[in-house]
Amino acid sequence: MKKKSCHKAFKRHSWMISIILMFFAVSSGWGFPPDRRQTGRPLNGPWELLVQIGMQGAPMRFPIKVEHENKPCTFNRIMPVMGTPVKLTLQEYLPDFSKETMLVESEAGSGVAGVLIEGEGIHQKMWLTTDSPARSSLTSQIGRISIEKLEDSAHYDRNIRQLNQETVGVLSVRITEQEDENSDQRSGPFEFVIGAKEELSLEGTDYHITILEYFPHFTINNQTKEESNQSDQPVNPAIKVRVTHGDTTYERWLWSKFPHFARSMHPGRNPEAESLEMVYRHMAIRDRLDSQSFFIMVSPQQKPMLVSCQKDNLNTEELVLGRKYSLSEKYHFIVEQISAQAILKDQWKNNSETLKNPAIIVFLDDDAGTQEQFALELGTPVHKNISEGTFVFMFKQKDPAGDRK
Numbered sequence: 227m228k229k230k231s232c233h234k235a236f237k238r239h240s241w242m243i244s245i246i247l248m249f250f251a252v253s254s255g256w257g258f259p260p261d262r263r264q265t266g267r268p269l270n271g272p273w274e275l276l277v278q279i280g281m282q283g284a285p286m287r288f289p290i291k292v293e294h295e296n297k298p299c300t301f302n303r304i305m306p307v308m309g310t311p312v313k314l315t316l317q318e319y320l321p322d323f324s325k326e327t328m329l330v331e332s333e334a335g336s337g338v339a340g341v342l343i344e345g346e347g348i349h350q351k352m353w354l355t356t357d358s359p360a361r362s363s364l365t366s367q368i369g370r371i372s373i374e375k376l377e378d379s380a381h382y383d384r385n386i387r388q389l390n391q392e393t394v395g396v397l398s399v400r401i402t403e404q405e406d407e408n409s410d411q412r413s414g415p416f417e418f419v420i421g422a423k424e425e426l427s428l429e430g431t432d433y434h435i436t437i438l439e440y441f442p443h444f445t446i447n448n449q450t451k452e453e454s455n456q457s458d459q460p461v462n463p464a465i466k467v468r469v470t471h472g473d474t475t476y477e478r479w480l481w482s483k484f485p486h487f488a489r490s491m492h493p494g495r496n497p498e499a500e501s502l503e504m505v506y507r508h509m510a511i512r513d514r515l516d517s518q519s520f521f522i523m524v525s526p527q528q529k530p531m532l533v534s535c536q537k538d539n540l541n542t543e544e545l546v547l548g549r550k551y552s553l554s555e556k557y558h559f560i561v562e563q564i565s566a567q568a569i570l571k572d573q574w575k576n577n578s579e580t581l582k583n584p585a586i587i588v589f590l591d592d593d594a595g596t597q598e599q600f601a602l603e604l605g606t607p608v609h610k611n612i613s614e615g616t617f618v619f620m621f622k623q624k625d626p627a628g629d630r631k
Contacts, residue, residue: 267623269581271295275602277307277314278618280484289624290586292319298576310614311593316586323585323603325574327353329563337375337524338568344550345557354522355570356507359483360609369518369553374509375566376525378417386523386531386542388419394440395420395463395482395509399428403501419509420465432472433502439466442510444481453479463508471501482508484616511535518553524566574601586621 271292278285288305298320305314329338336357341364343350354373355361363372376382377398385396400414416428422440427433441455444464453466463482468475485505509521511533521533522545532545550558574587584604591597594613602608602621610617 269584270623272624273584274622274624275305275314275316275586276618276620276622278620279307279310280615285618285620290316290621295584296321296579296581298579307617312612312614312617313591314619315589315591317589317599318587320574320576320585320587322577322580322582323574323601324577324583325572325601328571328573329353329565329568330571331565331567332569333567335565335568337373337522338563338565338570339373339522339524339561340563341371342560342562343557344560345553348557351562353570356524357569358609360607366553368557369520371520371522371559372509373522373524374507376417376523376528377415379525379528381417382525382528385417385419386533389511389521389533389540389542391511391535391538391540392421393419393509393511394422395465396507397426397435397437397465397467397480398505398507399433399435400503401428401431401433401501402503434470435504436468436470437465438468438477441465444479460508460510463506463510465506467504469502478504480504480506482506485611511540520551520559522561522564524564526566528566530561530564530566572601584621588619 273290273292275288275290276285277288286307292299298318300318301316303316305316306312307314329340336355338356339354341352341354343352343364352364353361354364354371356373356375362374363370374396376385376396378385397418397420398414399416399418402413414428418424418426420426420437422437424435424437426435426437428435441453441462441464443456443459443461444453445456445462446453464479466477466479468477485507511519511521518536519534521535523531523533530545532543532551534541534543534551545561545564547561547564550560552558574585586602587599588602589597589599590610590612592612592614596612598610600608600610602619605620605622608619610619
């Protein structure tokens with residue numbers, strides 16, 4: 227079939243299946259309007275692309291026009307993201323998009339698990355990956371399944387044993403700048419299972435880290451710039467840390483959903499703060515004790531483990547591929563594939579000239595060498611961590627009223 231050339235387009239789509247994919251929900255305070263497909267609006271254009279940088283301010287909006295919404299088309303339109311070196315090239319529009327996902331082993335890859343959900347009225351294969359907060363967990367009324375990767379293989383067993391009901395996450399630390407280039411001092415990763423209040427030391431160094439605060443729902447007052455916790459729900463988990471190194475001390479916030487966006491608590495550039503790379507990953511077991519929850523734990527060259535918790539019970543066991551793990555009397559899940567070092571590759575196609583599941587194929591590149599092609603399905607946020615920070619992209623229907631507050 228010959229594809230027609232076109233201009234630009236975008237869309238949105240709500241995942242409504244028996245198991246709800248728990249993706250990073252970008253709240254209206256971060257610029258993305260709520261999905262409105264449930265209101266009965268017809269599935270048609272006009273479309274637009276939203277681009278959100280970090281967690282502050284309104285998203286950038288790019289209107290996208292497609293001449294024939296029922297037909298696939300190609301375009302080669304470059305859309306610079308103003309104020310950044312990022313360029314988006316809109317390549318293709320598909321009205322009836324579908325894709326097949328495959329696990330591919332890669333030393334530079336992330337933790338990946340292929341999970342089959344089975345039970346009354348459902349037989350669904352889904353992928354979990356530590357590469358993206360949007361795809362690291364599955365949540366439904368009957369339970370939750372998530373995947374966590376521990377980079378520090380040498381202390382994998384220790385960290386697994388330290389998981390308990392007070393755990394709020396995992397802190398990974400790397401020393402990016404050594405004081406002595408000839409030093410044999412370990413640079414990391416140093417990895418710690420942490421609670422809301424912790425004192426940590428980086429082995430073989432004089433770095434000390436204190437966990438000062440844990441906010442499951444971090445928010446900031448745009449006028450006073452004061453941080454606060456809005457609720458006990460893990461909407462935007464964050465920790466505040468204090469780092470001590472010799473005579474230098476500084477504090478900063480770390481966000482689980484924005485791993486590359488760390489806001490120093492002191493104004494101005496802090497060279498000392500840039501010598502450590504710290505990443506916080508939320509894993510609050512106590513938040514999940516009211517329902518059946520499973521944590522799939524992976525680490526390079528280590529056996530995958532399964533941590534399950536419900537009520538006051540916490541159990542850790544070696545994960546077995548193909549085994550049925552019960553979510554409830556009527557539902558269970560099976561881990562079919564797993565790897566600590568893999569990537570997910572999507573092969574997509576257009577199935578018909580019918581407007582069923584519109585999507586756009588986008589190519590992203592920046593001055594730092596990032597080059598990636600990915601698909602944007604209607605209404606599904608896609609997160610990319612690049613040199614400029616965390617970017618969130620969303621293809622959606624353009625609201626006639628403008629979707630503006």
